[in-house]
Amino acid sequence: MKRLLRSIDDIIAAAWQRVKSNTFVTPEDSSLFRIFFGLYFLLSHTPRYGWLNDIPDALYYPPIVSMGIFFDGFPPGIFVQIANIAQPILLFCVTVGIKARLTGIASALLNFVVTTFIFSFGKIDHSFTPWLALLVLSFSNWGTRYAVLPDKQSTSSTHSNCFAFLATFMVFAMFTAGLEKAKFWVDFDLSTNGFLSWFYLGYFSLGRDEMLAPLVLKIDPRFFEIADYTAVVFELTGFLFLIFSQRSWRLWLILACAFHLANTLLLNISFHFQILGYGVFIFRFSSFHQKIAAFIESKRAAIPTFVSLVAASAAIHVYQRIDSPGTSLLFGLLSKGEGPSPRLIIASIVWLLAIVMAVASLRLKDEKHPEKA
Amino acid sequence: MKHLATFCAVSAFLGLPYALKVVAPVLEPYPAIIFPSGHSKVDINDTDLTYSRVALVGFDKDTLAEKQLEPRAFLKPIPTQYLTYLAKNEFGLEADRNETIHFRYLSFPPRTFERRKPSQEEIGEMKQWLREKLIEQNCSGERFIIRRSKTTISTETGETIKREIHSEKTIALN
Structure with a gap:
């Protein structure tokens, strides 16, 4: 029995090694993807929670198997407002690499908590992929390169x-x-x-x-x-x-x-x-790394300019959300x-x-x- | 045995929520790594297609004639994709909030799950919210109708062939 289990263990180990090998992405490539990820979110997909304010609690009908079952109604307005403003700030940190691991995990978990309440109208939506990616990739080394405050290197x-x-x-x-x-x-x-x-x-x-x-x-x-x-x-x-x-x-x-x-x-x-x-x-992006490094070296203002532009897009979100639920920047403009x-x-x-x-x-x-x- | 143990843990993490959804869709957990299947089919020999819709109908404040409510404005700020589900629960005002769980593939008898019941204060708040929404659309704030209708259209021309009321429920707000 022990031998059989050991053989199964070996087969699983070999299969997992293959999966790891087939899906491998270098820290450099994943770090550049982190910037794309953050920008895409900030420009077209920043979640809006503000509308959850002032919804009558009689409508609260959480999924039976969810955290929502432990609550007696929608969250207080102040929580919604804080989450609504915190989310673009966290996504800004992920984009420019300010402790991207910590801020990425916080951003994903915050979204899972708030969407539990959003899906308490009787319907669960299935748009979790970006948040799952954010949560899982936050544990990788995607925050260790091209980052303002880089993460500590994982193994x-x-x-x-x-x-x-x-x-x-x-x-x-x-x-x-x-x-x-x-x-x-x-x-x-x-x-x-x-x-x-x-x-x-x-x-x-x-x-x-x-x-x-x-x-x-x-x-x-x-x-x-x-x-x-x-x-x-x-x-x-x-x-x-x-x-x-x-x-x-x-x-x-x-x-x-x-x-x-x-x-x-x-x-x-x-x-x-x-x-x-x-x-x-x-x-x-492998072929671009050297060019990017050379560009950053030659244009000293490139990083501050980029960080400022990303900060500006996050700031627009925050400003909008002070007294309204906010919009998706890209689609709001068009x-x-x-x-x-x-x-x-x-x-x-x-x-x-x-x-x-x-x-x-x-x-x-x-x-x-x-x-x- | 580290890999086997991890494999079992990951399989349980992924498989159990999905198994719950398969045996009883109402038990679909959140969050869970599950996509909807959307497995409905149509008969392509039929030249018509029937679908159900939920409409909200108010009564004009002056003439008391029926008036179709604009769902986006009525639900605002709640997205309209939740209309069907809110209507199913009669906007939180239904008398019976219990949920009966029917199991598929298993010979378990149906189980009734007691849902949270809104307090009288919450019901009052809900009615006030609905009244304001009706008044915004120039309707009487006393009542409105949740109407389910079946529409049959021609898949060749797109024209409506038949529209019939399937069920309706009047929600009194007094």
């Missing part, structure tokens, strides 16, 4: 474990979406369709008729049977891609970005913030006029760029983390 094992865990969590999340879909969508019956169920409801009932959505109506509905099977296969097979090789993992990421691009264009469901989970594995909404256009560009970068990363040599090298 290389801890660093690589973070990326392996993040990748595992993401493919598991996709797996949960695919498992039940498989039961219903993989029916080998051309007369029923799952993709079109999403499409028709969105197009006719929710006004999701922008971008390439009108094209769907011109295509033979039977064609979309392929979409049903493709979605299920993609969602269920993440683990295989993850464990096989670094290249296969990148290939799955390309499929993920293509999946989201198709959803944005055809279903007008963008989930653009998912890029904050995939991005760290896609965006490779108001919806005629034509497709800016959110969908930006999301399409983001997913397209991600695909291009992910394809480019396929051509890079596999990176080895120090334990394996």
Whole structure:
């Protein structure tokens, strides 16, 4: 029995080592991604909690299995206001690298606490990927480079474990979406369709008729049977891609970005913030490090200017939130006029760029983390 | 055995919340690493599609004629995506707040979970909040209707073929 358990332990150790190797990102690359991550959050996805003020407690209906069950109503206004103002400040610290580990963990935990109350209207939303990435990557060395107040270096094992865990969590999340879909969508019956169920409801009932959505109506509905099977296969097979090789993992990421691009264009469901989970594995900046170092060396004002600009965007959030719930800077500036909404256009560009970068990363040599090298 | 132990712990961390959701969707924990499946299907031979909608209907303050309320303004600052769920709980005013948990795949009998009941003071506050929302939309602050209707549309032309009221509940605010 002991020998059997030891063999299983060895198999798991070998598999985990492969996952670590396949998902490895250097501290330099992850630190540059941290800046992208923070900027993306500050410009387009800064959470707004202020609206939770003054909601009658009779509406408080928390999920049965959640922290919310221990509370008797929505949090006091002062807590909401502090959280609403603290969040952009914490994200500013993450972006410029002011103790990014501590501030990243605080930011993610604060969001999980406040969203417990937000999801106490009877519905749980599933937009947790960026926060999960923030929480997990905060334990890595992403705050040790390109940082105003760098973090203490973690061991290389801890660093690589973070990326392996993040990748595992993401493919598991996709797996949960695919498992039940498989039961219903993989029916080998051309007369029923799952993709079109999403499409028709969105197009006719929710006004999701922008971008390439009108094209769907011109295509033979039977064609979309392929979409049903493709979605299920993609969602269920993440683990295989993850464990096989670094290249296969990148290939799955390309499929993920293509999946989201198709959803944005055809279903007008963008989930653009998912890029904050995939991005760290896609965006490779290795060839830029020397150029960035040379630029910083030659332009002494570059860092103070950059920090000031990020601080300014955080300050705008804080200022807005003093007497209003606040806005998302980028989408707040681009108001919806005629034509497709800016959110969908930006999301399409983001997913397209991600695909291009992910394809480019396929051509890079596999990176080895120090334990394996 | 370090790796085996870690594997079991991570599997439990990921798998147990998902298992809870699978056996009883109402038990979906938060936070948990779970994505929604959205596994509904349509029959593509049907040239029509039926979907349900929740509408809020007030009564014009002058004529007392029915008037469809604008959900975004009525719920503000709560996002409209929560309308269906708020309507299900009758905006916290439903008499029975208990939740019955039906289990799938398991032969457990349904269990009733006692939800927190709002106090009389909270109910009064809620009614006042709703009254103000109705008055903002030039409606009488005495009552409004939560109306569930089924709309059938043609998937070829997009035109509405049929709209019928499925159920309605009048919420009195006096």
